[in-house]
Amino acid sequence: MDLFEAMRNRRTTNGPFLPDPVSEEHQRLLVEVAAMAPSHFNSQPWRFILIDDREIIERIADISGESMRRLMEEGTFWKRYRPYFRFSEEEMEEKRDGIFIDQLPKVLKPFTRHIFSETGQAMMNRLGVPGTLAEDNRRLVAGSPLLLAVMLDRQEYRPGELSAFYSVFGMGAAMENVWLATGALGMGIQFISTPMEIPENWRRIVELLEVPDDLELMAVYRLGYVPRRQRRPSIDWTSRQRRRISQYVFRNTCRTPERDGIGVRQESG
Structure with a gap:
């Protein structure tokens, strides 16, 4: 796949993967391209765990689903991420x-404008929305043939110091290499974010993966081969739009926005 096309076609996989295990060749390729990323003074602060043990995947899935249920039930998710929700194509x-919430069960559609109110939260809880989302989340993680945990070396990653920025920058570059490579291999990838929202649940994953004290667990991703026709979760959203160039690029100083109509297409996923 052409590099620029791979960038334009980059996607996050919200749906299930095929049950086929990820080949050892592809697993090795993913961590090799991660290692090709730039890092400060070639420090290479990243460390990875390739997880294909079904018991560990199931336990992480349970923690992820439980975290989703709690975040939704308590309203934490909606309050924390309210600025990012859109409810129409026009918006x-x-x-x-x-993100544009474009798929909801019919019973919930009348309440989309009220999900940020106490009344809307109570209604969603009565209708079992937190449980529905939690089970969708658990199934997606449990059905993933491979998880990838990303850690940073604490000798390099020192919060409060400039080294922390350099380490996170390098990790981001490494994961972008992985993300683009999955598309070229017919695979998909998704960030498993919900356990990070609840500190005690994140600690459970740290213990499950036996992360030593000299490493910091930063993120966990689910990966697998993508079916030709994907089944979307019961409640789902899209994020295809990208800001116009004039909204995020300036020329020479911040007083002069760059003109639109120049450069790559402003849609992705």
Whole structure:
């Protein structure tokens, strides 16, 4: 796949993967391209765990689903990420950022505008929305043939110091290499974010993976081969729009926005 096409076609996989195990060749390739990323003074602060043990995957899936249920039930998720939700194509086109909730069970559609209110939260809890989302989340993680945990070396990653920025920058570059490589291999990838929202649940994953004290667990991803026709979760969203160039690029100083109509297409996923 052409590099620029791979970048334009980069996607996050919200749906299930095929049950086929990820080949050892592809697993090795993914961590090799991660290692090709730039890092400060070639420090290579990243460390990875390739997880294909079914028991460990199931336990992480349970923690992820439980975390989703709690975040939704308590309203934490909606409050924390309220600025990013869009409820119409027109709003998405105007803002050109955030996520567009475009798939909901019919019973919930009348309440989309009220999900940020106490009444809306109570209604969603009565209708079992947190449980539905939690089970969707658990199934997606449990059905993943491979998880990838990303850690940073604490000798390099020292919060409060400039080294922390350099380490996170390097990790981001490494994971972008992995993300682009998955597309070229017919695979998908998704960030498993919900356990990070609840500190005690994140600690459970740290213990499960036996992360030593000299490493910091930063993120966990789910990976697998993508089916030709993907089944979307019960409640799902899209994030295809990208800001116009004039909204995020300046020429020479911040007083002069760059003109639109120049450069790559402003849609991705």
